[in-house]
Amino acid sequence: xxxxxxxxxxxxxxxxxxxxxxxxxxxxxxxxxxxxxxxxxxxxxxxxxxxxxxxxxxxxxxxxxxxxxxxxxxxxxxxxxxxxxxxxxxxxxxxxxxxxxxxxxxxxxxxxxxxxxxxxxxxxxxxxxxxxxxxxxxxxxxxxxxxxxxxxxxxxxxxxxxxxxxxxxxxxxxxxxxxxxxxxxxxxxxxxxxxxxxxxxxxxxxxxxxxxxxxxxxxxxxxxxxxxxxxxxxxxxxxxxxxxxxxxxxxxxxxxxxxxxxxxxxxxxxxxxxxxxxxxxxxxxxxxxxxxxxxxxxxxxxxxxxxxxxxxxxxxxxxxxxxxxxxxxxxxxxxxxxxxxxxxx
Ligand SMILES: [Mn+2]
Numbered sequence: 001x002x003x004x005x006x007x008x009x010x011x012x013x014x015x016x017x018x019x020x021x022x023x024x025x026x027x028x029x030x031x032x033x034x035x036x037x038x039x040x041x042x043x044x045x046x047x048x049x050x051x052x053x054x055x056x057x058x059x060x061x062x063x064x065x066x067x068x069x070x071x072x073x074x075x076x077x078x079x080x081x082x083x084x085x086x087x088x089x090x091x092x093x094x095x096x097x098x099x100x101x102x103x104x105x106x107x108x109x110x111x112x113x114x115x116x117x118x119x120x121x122x123x124x125x126x127x128x129x130x131x132x133x134x135x136x137x138x139x140x141x142x143x144x145x146x147x148x149x150x151x152x153x154x155x156x157x158x159x160x161x162x163x164x165x166x167x168x169x170x171x172x173x174x175x176x177x178x179x180x181x182x183x184x185x186x187x188x189x190x191x192x193x194x195x196x197x198x199x200x201x202x203x204x205x206x207x208x209x210x211x212x213x214x215x216x217x218x219x220x221x222x223x224x225x226x227x228x229x230x231x232x233x234x235x236x237x238x239x240x241x242x243x244x245x246x247x248x249x250x251x252x253x254x255x256x257x258x259x260x261x262x263x264x265x266x267x268x269x270x271x272x273x274x275x276x277x278x279x280x281x282x283x284x285x286x287x288x289x290x291x292x293x294x295x296x297x298x299x300x301x302x303x304x305x306x307x308x309x310x311x312x313x314x315x316x317x318x319x320x321x322x323x324x325x326x327x328x329x330x331x332x333x334x335x336x337x338x339x340x341x342x343x344x345x
């Protein structure tokens with residue numbers, strides 16, 4: 001394992017660097033990668049960013065997005081050439097090589113490997129790693145790396161725009177994984193005069209008209225509220241997606257609307273797909289949807305956010321979820337934070 005000092009020495013002369021991230025890049029993956037790009041080019045390095053798969057159009061406003069190489073079937077050779085010519089490969093926002101479409105090639109490359117990540121269970125392939133599961137985001141870790149290398153004076157508007165996007169995405173707009181240090185870092189980023197109106201519009205105000213209609217329909221027609229168990233379930237049939245000309249990905253964030261109900265402890269989004277039923281679970285407090293997904297729906301995840309699947313069909317799956325609720329009565333029957341609310345009424 002390389003020490004920070006050795007990385008610093010390595011970066012003190014111009015290198016050929018590639019930066020890559022996990023498949024289906026999100027705001028943290030692409031934001032932290034482009035931030036690192038804008039930092040490294042100031043050191044005179046030759047830097048390539050390779051996205052293993054496509055990523056949403058609403059992330060393509062980031063500065064230097066036009067320089068990202070997309071690893072696609074038409075472009076496999078480009079990736080190989082870049083990796084073979086690299087002296088350093090930065091591996092961002094993932095730490096298991098299978099999470100990247102060309103992970104095997106990364107593993108075999110001669111280049112020094114630098115892994116920067118906050119996910120659980122990292123693999124042991126890196127020469128240098130900055131790995132912290134307590135970090136809000138890989139963006140936060142890129143900021144820390146720049147600081148550790150003594151280069152905070154190199155922060156500029158491009159780096160700040162990318163890092164703000166990374167941190168804001170992974171904290172759900174500073175709703176979770178947020179601590180004083182995250183906000184201090186964010187304050188530093190705002191010192192670079194980044195345009196919050198523009199960034200936030202790209203990140204969050206990006207629904208198509210049809211997608212908003214689907215969301216409205218899901219809430220008005222497909223939301224079941226089971227007050228006894230403080231449980232909200234939203235379900236969508238294939239025909240609903242067709243009706244609004246939407247895709248499965250258009251329900252991103254929909255399950256969180258179910259979590260907006262006062263007192264709710266458990267929420268599920270149940271989606272019909274051609275070959276199976278896909279389910280997202282969310283919870284508040286100590287109720288573990290990780291265990292529930294694991295035990296009953298071949299899934300897993302985190303305590304408060306998990307996913308699973310079912311082969312039962314849409315309505316039988318809904319029935320199965322409902323039939324499980326009495327088993328969790330002890331945990332679900334007391335509404336979340338309402339002891340406080342009831343006193344105030
Ligand atoms: Mn991340």
